[in-house]
Amino acid sequence: MLCSAKMSHAYGLFTTLFLTLQAGATAVLDPDKPDAVNTLRLLADEKVTVLASVPALYCLMLLAKEGELRLEHLRCCYSSGETLPESVHQAWRRATGLDLGLGYGATEAMTFVIGSRPGESVPGTAGRAIPPFEAVVVDKHFRRVQPGAPGHLGLRGPSIMRGYLNAPEWTARAFTPDGLLLTGDMAVEQDGVFTILGRMDDMFKVGGLWVAPARVESALLSHEAVAQCAVTGGTAGALTLARAHVVLKSGWMWSPDLEKTLRVHAAQRLPDYLLDGRSPRGARVSFFRSPPSHDPAWRKLFENVGDSVGEKKRAYN
Secondary structure, X not given: OEEOOOOOOHHHHHHHHHHHHHHOOOOEOOOOOOOHHHHHHHHHHXXXXXXXXXXXXXXXXXXXXXXXXXXXXXXXXXXOOOOOOHHHHHHHHHHXXXXXXXXXXXXXXXXXXXXXXXXXXXXOOOEXXXXXXXXXXXXXXXXXXXXXXXXXXXXXXXXXXXXXXXXXXXXXXXXXXXXXXXXXXXXXXXXXXXXXXXXXXXXXXXXXXXXXHHHHHHHHHOOOOEEEEEEEEEEEOOEEEEEXXXXXXXXXXXXXXXXXXXXXXXXXXXXXXXXXXXXXXXXXXXXXXXXXXXXXXXXXXXXXXXXXXXXXXXXXX
């Protein structure tokens, strides 16, 4: 098994150490920073059969080896750590012939609490609550919301922490009066399937309604011209809008026509309040060209993000 998340992160620790020992498997450790080319080399050289990674690295591996990925020994893949865009999910399936299993967890739970097996995943979602865990979407008064309505994701289960070490105020904020752990993530639940919209503190409002950056990013990533995308909030005069920072795939050039195409493409996949009232067929998104991933500045940004990965909280059971 190879997990691209380091053991300083709960995902990496749980997968690399606990799951590997439980299964009697061999863990492949990579001492370097996660890198698409090096990960592909390790998968081939070490004959890895199970890969656990994050959406960003799956995307970068697809970009590093355009076309079919020949990973003869690999038979099972899981994605966690952040929302997996539907376009990346489908592209990985086309390139490898393998479906991605999904896992959603929290440091405070120390394991996956929502997920799906490969072959059972619904692209764009996190999956279903994994017994014996309970997942609930609640409003600001901690009342369960209606199916399909966004709210704060809460968890209950046997491995949920009792609190943050020597931090009673943090602990008090983390739980509802009836003991539900508040994850800090906004989610929706429909027919038992959960979709993670993003971190509560990453959300911003457009047209007075909450926007999940991952939702806009997923819509744009589904276009054949887009290699990478990051969405932030911004303003234009009195209007609040979403700003999309886009990296184009090799062979594509930026132009006003392409921007219009991307705006229409996104509008077809986003809710009405994200549409530009001045253009019925356009999304209320402004576009910024970003350098390709091999650009030194872009690569430095990813390295800095990688350096900052780590646990900020200590929990006890």
